[in-house]
Amino acid sequence: MIKWKSTATDKQTKILNYLKKRKTPATIKEVSLQVKIEKRPCEQVLRQLTSKGFLKSWLTMDTYVKERVFEYVTDKVQEKPFVKQVPKFHKSRVTVETKFYNNPFNIGQ
Numbered sequence: 001m002i003k004w005k006s007t008a009t010d011k012q013t014k015i016l017n018y019l020k021k022r023k024t025p026a027t028i029k030e031v032s033l034q035v036k037i038e039k040r041p042c043e044q045v046l047r048q049l050t051s052k053g054f055l056k057s058w059l060t061m062d063t064y065v066k067e068r069v070f071e072y073v074t075d076k077v078q079e080k081p082f083v084k085q086v087p088k089f090h091k092s093r094v095t096v097e098t099k100f101y102n103n104p105f106n107i108g109q
Contacts, residue, residue: 011037011045016054019072027067046070 008016014035019026026034032042049055050070057070 009045011035011041012049015042015045016049016072019055019070022072025069025071027069029067031070 014037015031018031018034028039028043028046031037031046032039035042037045046055046057050057054073054075055070056073057068059066060069
């Protein structure tokens with residue numbers, strides 16, 4: 001059994017414990033049947049776990065059906081470094097004389 005901090009839910013621990021015991025990758029259907037969770041919530045939890053770095057997933061072609069397969073990788077969370085996004089374009093205010101708006105082509109001067 002894997003013991004997790006308070007961040008992991010019961011569904012996540014059930015799925016991770018099941019995938020840790022398996023030696024081959026499992027599909028969403030196999031995981032949901034074994035862990036006794038409906039397919040949609042199971043798929044959401046599996047995607048969360050892959051984004052955190054616990055699982056690895058890829059698509060396979062089996063008898064003309066594409067299926068996503070999940071494989072257990074590690075117990076430890078892979079911390080992604082926080083990088084502050086810098087905007088590509090900065091908004092700047094350009095000041096133009098009021099004469100320009102009143103008489104743009106200098107007519108009558």
